[in-house]
Structure formats: structure tokens, C-alpha cells
Amino acid sequence: MANNPIAAPPPAKKRKTSLSSIPDDVIVNVLARISISHYRSLCLVSKNFYSLLSSPDIYFARSLIGTTDVHLYVCLRLPTPSSTSHHHRWFNLGYRQGQLSLVPVRTLSSSSYSPDRLNSTSVAVHSEIYQIGGGSNEEKRTRAVRVLDCRSRTWRPAPDMKVARKHARSYFLDDKIYVTGGCTRREENWGEVFDIKTQKWKPLPKPPSDHDHKGVVYGGRLYAFTSINYAYEPKEERWVQEAGFVGLGPITGPLCVIGNEIFAEHDRKYTWYNPRNVNGKQQVIDGLNDVYKKRANNYRTIQLVNHGGKLVIIWNETRRKRKRLWCAVISLEERSTPLGTRMRGKVERCDLLLDSVHKSYMLSSCLSVLV
Template sequence: KKEPSPNPSLPDDFLLSCFARISTLYYPSLSLVSKSFRSLLTSPELYKVRSLSDHTECCLYVGPVSILNCRSHTWSEGPSMRDDLYSLSASVVDEKIYVPFFQKKKKKKSLHVFDTETQTWDPVTIGLKDGFYNESIDGKFLVVASNKQVVIYDPKKVRWDAVRIRSRMDCNMDLSLLIYCEIDNVLYSAWGGGESSDGRWRELEGLVGLPELTSESCVRLADHGGKMAVLVSQNLSFYSRFSHKKVIWCGEISLERRNGGCEIWGKVEWFDHVLTVPAGCHVVKVLGVTV
């Protein structure tokens, strides 16, 4: 009896063309099919094909440390720094990562820049002595201090400029405690709406279906392909048998300008529980990456 011949393997170019049309959410499952599939799914060629065929998509990544290659889904350690530093904020401007740090031993603040090309850290002088949070907007690096002082660093002009923030929140809110994200050159806050180019904070209208946030809610925002991704984590009740657990919700908000751009409305596309983790886990940074 004649044995059947094995099926011939498909050309790599054909497979890459097929994979490029599939959402990256299915890549982990596809990589289990064979070693050749796994190799193609982590290859730089696949993401070139996705880009050329206009099949890129924005994916949401959550990560606390190290460097994540969003194409191969692999972690690598970045170069270490001399001091014992602590930071919960980072921004990218012109392929450089700006990170404000708190030096635990010296108990003072400092700002460092990581050059992604040379893989080196360099300190930057900043005239803020108080605690601060940062965000990149319109190709510039914005720093908000807890004393409500705001400065913007222009890397092209190598210059710091003070910014006056006009808002009814100025008198009763600590701006450094706000959670920020930038979408289409508008700075959004978890507690304070959106801040336009004229430096004025406005309420984000709409948002029907979004649960009320409390002081115990840990909120992170990210640009997700022009929409706002919202990640909320909170420990379960101490009196619950799941008190050692933390629940994480995720949602997506579409944004629309109205009334000649003077108003920005948000529509909650969806919001749901996505993960339950040990109570000791913390969501540090959320980033939307187009791959």
C-alpha cells in the first residue's frame, strides 16, 4: 500500500501575507502550531508586511520594568543606573525616554534621559524642587509639580519654559496626583478632564457607563489608537474571602470634538473586568503600541 506523501509546506511570503491580516491577539495561539509559525510570528519581516499593507493595530501593553519588544514579545534588561531610584512616570520624545526619579538615599528629585540609540542614561537639569509627574505632548516634554507649577522642555531648542495652567482646579487640587495621557495633542487627566493648547482644563462630557472612581482606585490612562484606554485596579474588600486579590477593569472611550472644538465628549465603548491578580501586584504603566 502506497503511503500518502506529506503536505508541502506553504511559502513564507504567503504565510507572512496571511499573518499580517490577522490581529496580533491571535499570534500566541498561532505560535503553538509549529516552530516555523512561531519563527515567522516573531520575525521583523512580519511587521514590515503589516506596515506596508496597512494592517497595523494599536495594542495595549502593561509593564512595570525592563524593556519590552512589542513585536517579539520578549523582555530585555536596560542599562542600570548608579543610584537607587524610584519612578512611576516616563515619556518618550524624539526616541528618548524622559524619566523623573526620586533618589531614595539622597531624598531628592532628579530627571534622567535614556537614549534608545546609544543605550545610555544622562541627567538633565530641571528647576523644580518638588515632586513631579511628566507627559509628552506635541513633541515636547511637560512636567507638572505638586505645587501646581508646570514647565515644558523643548528638545529642539534645548529650553525649559514655564506654562500657566488656567483652571478652576488650581485652588483645590494637587496636579501632581492626576493621572495623565496625551491623545492628539490634548492632555487628559483621570480626575480633571482635558487640557487644550490654550492651557485651559475642561470637563470631558458624556462618559455614561463609566463607574465612579474613588480615592482607592488606581487608574492608568493610555492613547489606544486615538481612543482613551482606561485601566482601573482595586483591592477586593478586606471582609471578603478574596481579600488577598486585586481586580482589574479595562475600558475604551471614544472622543469627539463638538461646538467648534470647544467641547470634547467621551463615549464609553466598553468597560469590563479583565483580570484578577494577587493584591501585591501594581499597575505601574500602560502604553498603547502600534504594531
């Protein structure tokens, strides 16, 4: 009998899987686990990706699995072309070609609604930004409050304040927004507080000294730094004189809190201070020589921000009738030395964000938002 070899079966054809065959809810579940910093590039994959990444579904899925990113939102006051007026524009601070850059935030507001308010104050509340007070021109004050949902990129109105304000200050503590100053009769309407849960405003007791102040949220209290320092106790709803912060020098510029430390600018140097240290003093942060080299003599620090535990420094440099905007990102490390604890900063980035903009430009806000 002749041997008839058995023919080998033909190779199986590889099945091609199209993205269009994958259910949208599966794609959303996968995309929700990816950092938002990659969404801009992923939008270019397909129209379906763009649609899914632009919908509220992606952020609902991120909240379900507990995925959040910390993003910096920057608000600039820019001159309107061919006009003497100004408008506000929001940007994300991100990276482009290895450098820090400003990416415009494209909001989905209706044409009949404009949240633009000059001289307003802004505060981050979880994944939202509250823009409070200000006015449509330099002179006007308003009680209006508007909210930018950074996930859906939409604006909505919030309950008005009891008092019209501009150039006020705002702070977020324990699901409440505290707004101080910015009104004509400060001795009577020094501040008010907004409860996020009840959506209601009520007057805030004024401290014994209502002089202009620098404020900061630290250790579950709101502090007002004047010639005498005061702390507001939310549970007791009253101000108490604060005997601490002895080693903290005069506060003339911006400041922020990272962990247990307060960061500020003092004598043209960036400093840190821990009020819980016995006999603690304000100390210069080590390792920032690269930042100091890039600053001109005519610079002005306009913002210090806690960005996920890193210190972000933003400053202006004025050259004749033009301005330049700089930004540095600093990672921090405490070190024990024979002379005591030192804070060392590592300059991760120090880049020029805007070059040669009109002198009337201003940075209104720089906020760290969970998205």
C-alpha cells in the same frame, strides 16, 4: 453512414492545493497583512503557521509593508504563591468572548536572566518597552535597564543609568527617554536622559522647582506640573517657566495626552483640557454615566492611556482584603455647542479584568505599543 456522437470529455479533476506546497515566504507575506489580534487563532491552523507567526520574520515583513497594530501591554505585580514575595507579569489587553481580558505574554528569555524589578518605571518606545530602575526587593535601587522587544518577545539589557533609582517616572520624546526622580539625592541627580540612537545616558538639568511633580509630553516639550509649571526645551536643553495651563486644575491623579487635549481625573470625574484654547478650562467629559455607575465608592483610578486615539481608563476597587481591576475603553468626539466646544465619550467596553485578587497586587504599567 451512422452518426457516432462524440462523447463528452470526463469532468476535470479538481486539484487540491495543500498549504505545505505554498512557500513559507509567500505565507509570511500574506500573514503580515493580517491584524495581530488574529494571530492567536491562526496559530491553531497548523504547526507551520505557529512557527511562522512566532518568528521574527513575520514582524520584519510587517515593517517592510508598513503594517502596524497598537496593542496594550499591562504589567501586574502579583504575589508569589505560598510566599510573601512578589513578581511582575506582562499581559496583552485584548478581547475574549466579547469582553476585555488579560492574555499572558510568553517571553523567550533565558532561564539565567530575570528582568523582574519591583518599583521600576516603564515606557513604550515604538515596538519595545524599556523597564528602568527598581530593585529585587522593596528597599533596593538599581541602575539597570531592560528592554522587552514586543515583536520577538525577548528581553535584552540596555546601558545602565548613571544613578540608581526606584519609583522614578519616565517619558519618551524625540527618540530620547527622560527619567526623573526616584533617587536619594534628588537635588543633585533629579533626572537623566537616554539617547536611543547613541545608547548613552547624560544628566538632565533640574527645573527651578524640584518638588514632586506630574509630568506629561505635549507639543514636543516635557512638562513638569508643580506649584509652578515648567517645560523642558529639548533643542535648548533647558527648563523654562510655563505661563500656560491656567485652566488646568490641581493634578493629583494620572493623566494622558490624546491629540491636543490633556485628560485627567478631577473631583472624581474624568475631564479634558486644551491649553491652546483661549480662556480654556478643565471640563467634564460627557457620556460616561455607565462608567460612573460601575465604579464603587472605594475605587481608585490608576491609569489613563491613549490607545490609538481612544481613552483607556483602569481603576481598582478595594473590598476588604481583596481587589478588583476594571477597565473602560472610551471613543471621543468633540462637538460644537452654543456654549462652546464639548467632548463626548462613547463607552465601547467597561469590563471587570480581575476579580478578587489579593490586596498586595498592583498594576505597575499599562502601555500602548506599536507592533
